[in-house]
Amino acid sequence: MTKSTKAGTDDRSKMAALSPFELKDELIEAAGGGAVERPANLSMLNAGRGNPNFLATIPRHGFWQLGLFAMRESERSFAHMPEGLGGFPNREGLEERFEIFARDNKGVPGVDFLRAAVSYVRDQLGLSAGEFLYEMCEGILASNYPVPDRMLKLSEIIVGQYLRREMIGAHPFIGEFDIFAVEGGTAAMTYIFNTMRENHLIEAGDTIALGIPIFTPYIEIPRLNDYRLNVVNLEADVENRWQYSKKELDKLRDPKVKAFFLVNPSNPPSVKISDESLEYIADIVKERPDLILLTDDVYGTFADDFVSLFALAPKNTILVYSYSKYFGATGWRLGTIATHRDNVLDRLLSELPKDVKKELHHRYESITTEPDKLKFIDRLVADSRTVALNHTAGLSTPQQVQMVLFSLFSLMDTPDAYKNALKRLIRSRKQALYREIGISFDDDDENKVDYYTILDLEFLGERAYGRDFVDWVIKNTEPSEVLFRLARDARVVLLPGRGFGTQHPSGRVSLANLNESDYVKIGRAIRTLLGEYVDRYNASSGKNLDKSKVL
Structure with missing residues (x-):
């Protein structure tokens, strides 16, 4: 040689x-x-990265047309000044002015979609069309901080309906869930690992389980000096059509395993967990009600009849979903974290030792008068801005607007x-x-x-x-x-x-x-x-x- x-x-x-x-x-x-x-x-044929070469055009057209309408609304406020000043949209008469805009621009790509979206929000979701238009106009103009910081009010409801349709479907689901809008699935991972560590839900030397194969950062993050976690691998087998055997899933019965992280459908095999395995995991959770589950379901929308683990074990599961692949929107950085309002994370926080609770009380006391009652998902928001900058937390409002339009596009597409x-x-x-x-x-x-x-x-x-x-x-x-x-x-x-x-x-x-x-x-x-x-x-x-x- x-x-x-x-x-x-x-x-x-x-x-x-x-x-x-x-x-x-x-x-x-x-x-x-x-x-x-x-x-x-x-x-050069680069099939190495998952960035799609397709994208959803209709909700993007809607975004740009909404921007034009919002600019008209902004310019109405300071029309007497020629120096290029605009103001906030005016709530009064907003719905009527939008109808005029839609009628005058009928047939323009995106306008009919927007008109249908307003109708859907009003007639199917039972929300105020005027309030929806105001939130969208103010959001696309980016003229205010994200308020509420976790997610805009009506935006959270609409995105919640989208997640229900795509992640839960017809599966029985009791209760409500909260959503944190984040900068893509990667930000979701970063925030979740960090807040679990900061709140002593996972600590150095603890054991977590990973569903293997899995998106590489889930393998790499636990090894970092920030976390130093022990990892148990649950291995899906190519000869078993990339499903987990019951023997592998039984590793979750070990009380040392504090959390189980998985990508479903898997990356890279791109196979969804079978219904049998999902039910088996849900049964294990009944025996281990303290087990934390995280399911990253970014590819779920490409599957036939997809049902998330979040649907079967909602109180134990953190749901991560990104809009990046399905809508061809990797550059938008749009993701969500969802938790059931009655969840194991909040219960575990309430059961922490007194000295740890005292430490966390000091951590969050600058943002709430009752830091001990701060929910896990709201701690995610605060920690995403190192707590002290919580007042400026939240995903940028134009990003939230595009997320909402993507969601409505899917919700209105009843034949899929x-x-x-x-x-x-x-x-x-x-x-x-x-x-x-x-x-x-x-x-x-x-x-x-x-x-x-x-x-x-x-x-x-x-x-x-x-x-x-x-x-x-x-x-x-x-x-x-x-x-x-x-x-x-x-x-x-x-x-x-x-x-x-x-x-x-x-x-x-x-x-x-x-x-x-x-x-x-x-x-x-x-x-x-x-x-x-x-x-x-x-x-x-x-x-x-x-x-x-x-x-």
Whole structure:
């Protein structure tokens, strides 16, 4: 082996320790791109990140038209001054003036949607159309602080209806829940980990459980010096269609496990937890009423008949949801945290030792006269601004307005036309990819979501070519060699499955961010590379495996 070759191998070995999202930049560079490469570089096929190449247009049109109407309302206040001054919208007559605006602009993209949205809010949700329009106009003008800071009043009700429809559906649900509007699902994770630590619900040395595979930061955050948590992995198995066995779920019965964090549908397998497993977890919670659950359900809207764990165990579950993927809105940074108004977090806070309660009393006494009664979700809000800046907490109001318009767009789409179009789009891409790779098996799993697909090389290779071939590949390749060869030779970028906690060598393919013809090219590149490994194996072993065999 030459010195340069050995150095390259050593470098790839070190890179295996990187987060998959950091390794992605190295793979992009190997493919001849830059770390901030955009899809405009058509010669490189980057299926490594989940940013979709589709987006919801109708509620965006509505946003811009609402902005124009709100500007008219603002300019009415200081019409006598030519220097470009505006004021707050005027509540009086606002609904009538909106009707005139909608009538005068009938047929303009977004206007009919806004008119329908106002009607839906008034007639279906039973809210004041005038108050709704005022909240939306003031919000889109960003002329005031977010009040209430956790979420604007009517916005919380509307987003709550959206979450009920998409996360709970027809499942029985008793009681109400509170919502904190946050800067995407990543902010939700940050705030939740931080507030649980600050309030002694998790402390250094405590044990939590993770549903593996999982979005990598859930693996990385507990290791940080900020938390230093012990982690028990509940491993979903590719041979079990990426479901958790009862043996794995039974790990939650251990009283040392304080919390269970999961992404549902999973990332990267993109499979929703079966109804049987959800019910099994809910039964465990009945035996362990102190167990805290966190379910990150960003991909739930891509699933058929999705029901969140929040629906089955609402008092123990923190629900995290992001609008980023479903509406193609990663740049908007729109997310929510929801907790039932009767929840285990508040109960555990009330049961803390007196000295801890005293410490927390001092922490929150500057924002409330009764800090001991401050709910967990309101502590999240305060901690998100280091408590002292609680008076300026809250997601920016234009972001909340877009969140509301996304929610209303979905609520009014009773036949699920938008949702079904997205499902057809990504599933057609998967079929194109698998066809070109040569993967053929029954795809009748009702729990598959297909936002991503994970190519488990060990599972597929063993099924097609036998265990000896798989063992040879593992022995004779570095952990990330296949990914770097795809990047260098075919300019195809995938993410390593092991970075998400998978047990076998694998690659995550996002089915959301490229066109169908691109997945055909990726499939062919993977098939070509696999054929080269079969040729090398045949040459070294004297075997004669058929590289054209269907996986």
